Amino acid sequence: xxxxxxxxxxxxxxxxxxxxxxxxxxxxxxxxxxxxxxxxxxxxxxxxxxxxxxxxxxxxxxxxxxxxxxxxxxxxxxxxxxxxxxxxxxxxxxxxxxxxxxxxxx
Numbered sequence: 001x002x003x004x005x006x007x008x009x010x011x012x013x014x015x016x017x018x019x020x021x022x023x024x025x026x027x028x029x030x031x032x033x034x035x036x037x038x039x040x041x042x043x044x045x046x047x048x049x050x051x052x053x054x055x056x057x058x059x060x061x062x063x064x065x066x067x068x069x070x071x072x073x074x075x076x077x078x079x080x081x082x083x084x085x086x087x088x089x090x091x092x093x094x095x096x097x098x099x100x101x102x103x104x105x106x
Contacts (some may be wrong), residue, residue: 005057013054020047034086034096038079045075 006055020043049068056064064084090096 005054008032010054013051013091017047017051017054020044020050032098034098034101035083037098038082038086041077042079045071 007011024040024042024044027043028037030041033035049071052064052068052071056068057060086096089101093100
């Protein structure tokens with residue numbers, strides 16, 4: 001695995017992660033659909049996880065990969081709860097746009 005990392009280079013992994021993270025930030029800031037916002041957050045999380053794995057492989061230490069494993073488990077639970085909340089909101093309001101969700105403030 002380290003041979004592949006030497007061929008591709010750690011800089012390319014960093015560049016890919018920066019691009020993915022920027023796409024996620026753009027999706028969170030400029031989209032109005034709550035599902036797309038959740039997907040953008042997941043893209044940002046996956047960019048960070050990819051960077052953890054790349055640096056973990058680069059330093060030949062498995063701690064980063066173990067952290068990514070737990071991070072993905074927490075992210076899966078987060079998505080399940082978030083989608084359940086969105087389904088409940090859609091049933092009550094008929095829409096899941098962010099502008100309509102601002103009216104839910106107590």
